[in-house]
Amino acid sequence: MFKIIGLIAGYYFAGVTGALLGFVAGWFVDRVRNYGTGGANPLQNALRQTVFLETLFIAAGRLAKADGRVSEAEIAHTEDLIRQLGMSQEHRTQAIALFKRGVDLDTDLAAICERFMSVCGQTRSLREVLVSFLITLALADSHLHPTEDALLADIAARLGYDSATYRHLMDMVLNQGHFAEGTPNSGNALEDAYKALGVTPENTDSEIKRAYRKLMSQYHPDKLTGQGLPDDMIAMATEKTKEIQLAYDLIQKRRAG
16 A cells, blocks of 8 residues: 555656655555564564574473473474474474473573564564464363463463463463364354354454454464564464354354354
């Protein structure tokens, strides 16, 4: 939008040269509005990708260690996740090394979170996606150990989320996961769908649609890529959009019926 405005305004005030400069300026503004500063600065975007990967896998290692020991199942799950993401060999090696750093209690997780906030903290989507991904990893074995929950709450707090917001996000991610294999047939499916969107049956249709659109925008692959989410992580974001879509479709179907 702003690049068109810049083009027209530039041409009006300074002819062809002004139109070109106005278009470039408008393009820059559009990128910042849609994707944050990383979208307009490729170097900043690359740094965000590096820091996101670093934080995610170090935190994942610490979560695996949270109950006192790293089980073979947790290691296998992490390796399976890396394979599912289709990560490059370079990123696979990096991810495993970062996971091992997280397992090592000498690694300062607070400092890792602080670095994440300094590089990615101004982009709310990256913060929320990171916490959501970590919750998903913690719930992969269908059991959340109290120490894992406490660690997740601590990480969320360091990323700017209070306890109530963290609990709300946890509930959303947990119930979104119920739609990972398609729409569930259980009697609680509709209740799960409302929770997956962070709404209740008392919300109006327009409020529910607004919540749905907000979540879909938050996990939109192009937007997240522009904000600095590593390409390897886009598959996880895409799966989230599918879960959110299924939950919303179920609500729409039941309300229409």
